[in-house]
Amino acid sequence: MKVNSLTYYYKDQVKPVLDKLCIEFETGKLNVIIGPNGAGKTTLLDIISGVISTNQFKSPFSEKDIVYQLQGIPLPAAMKGKDVIRVIFNCDSEFPFIERIKLFEQSLNSRERELFNKLWDRKIGHMSVGERRWLLIRSICQLERELYIFDEPTSGIDPDARLFILESIDNLVKKGKLVVMTTHILYELEYIDCKLYFLHRGNILYAGDYISFLNKYNTQNPDVAFQLFLNGDGDA
Numbered sequence: 001m002k003v004n005s006l007t008y009y010y011k012d013q014v015k016p017v018l019d020k021l022c023i024e025f026e027t028g029k030l031n032v033i034i035g036p037n038g039a040g041k042t043t044l045l046d047i048i049s050g051v052i053s054t055n056q057f058k059s060p061f062s063e064k065d066i067v068y069q070l071q072g073i074p075l076p077a078a079m080k081g082k083d084v085i086r087v088i089f090n091c092d093s094e095f096p097f098i099e100r101i102k103l104f105e106q107s108l109n110s111r112e113r114e115l116f117n118k119l120w121d122r123k124i125g126h127m128s129v130g131e132r133r134w135l136l137i138r139s140i141c142q143l144e145r146e147l148y149i150f151d152e153p154t155s156g157i158d159p160d161a162r163l164f165i166l167e168s169i170d171n172l173v174k175k176g177k178l179v180v181m182t183t184h185i186l187y188e189l190e191y192i193d194c195k196l197y198f199l200h201r202g203n204i205l206y207a208g209d210y211i212s213f214l215n216k217y218n219t220q221n222p223d224v225a226f227q228l229f230l231n232g233d234g235d236a
């Protein structure tokens with residue numbers, strides 16, 4: 001999926017958030033957009049998902065082929081874990097709920113199963129931030145789509161659950177799906193076959209693999225590489 005010379009302004013803004021941005025997402029790798037706060041990562045996701053419509057981008061996917069996990073969790077606090085799962089699974093009405101839930105349970109390891117059982121009857125309002133996010137993302141990964149978009153899926157999640165989530169997301173890539181995500185937790189990408197896109201000043205100033213990004217700055221610490229990248233503005 002390609003984005004070609006995309007410029008986007010929010011209403012009443014003088015400077016564009018995205019400025020002639022070009023990016024080509026790949027299947028076979030996890031596509032990870034990184035960049036400082038306010039760089040425009042969510043705006044880009046909103047555009048490729050169709051949440052923001054613009055005549056400068058034509059998606060190759062139809063709406064029903066896309067699932068987009070927003071950063072916030074816009075669900076009523078009184079909903080229980082089982083209700084959230086039902087709502088998400090019912091998005092694919094052609095798959096009976098009972099079958100889907102069985103497959104879902106089979107895909108969980110023992111610690112995840114414990115969490116699943118704990119959250120099943122718990123209200124969203126009584127779950128921790130990480131529990132809510134885990135439940136939502138883990139369920140979304142069960143849906144059959146062509147394009148999966150995750151906005152900071154692992155923020156606020158403990159390292160154990162974070163690895164489960166990343167594994168679920170990576171499994172989608174291995175199934176041949178196109179997957180795009182954003183993150184600020186760079187070191188979690190070390191063991192994932194990903195393509196990094198550094199969004200800064202409205203454009204992609206780096207596109208390449210994780211190791212090459214570190215090597216560019218001769219460091220093992222991705223946060224240091226991130227900072228050095230910003231200091232040199234991507235050496236642009």
Ligand SMILES: Nc1ncnc2c1ncn2[C@@H]1O[C@H](COP(=O)(O)OP(=O)(O)OP(=O)(O)O)[C@@H](O)[C@H]1O
Pocket residue numbers: 010011017035036037038039040041042043044
């Ligand atoms: N609806 C809006 N109206 C006006 N400006 C907006 C709107 N949404 C976002 N912005 C501005 O656009 C810029 C990019 O925001 P965006 O949320 O895309 O950044 P981001 O890279 O996802 O940031 P973060 O890492 O903090 O989540 C920011 O300066 C933000 O203030």
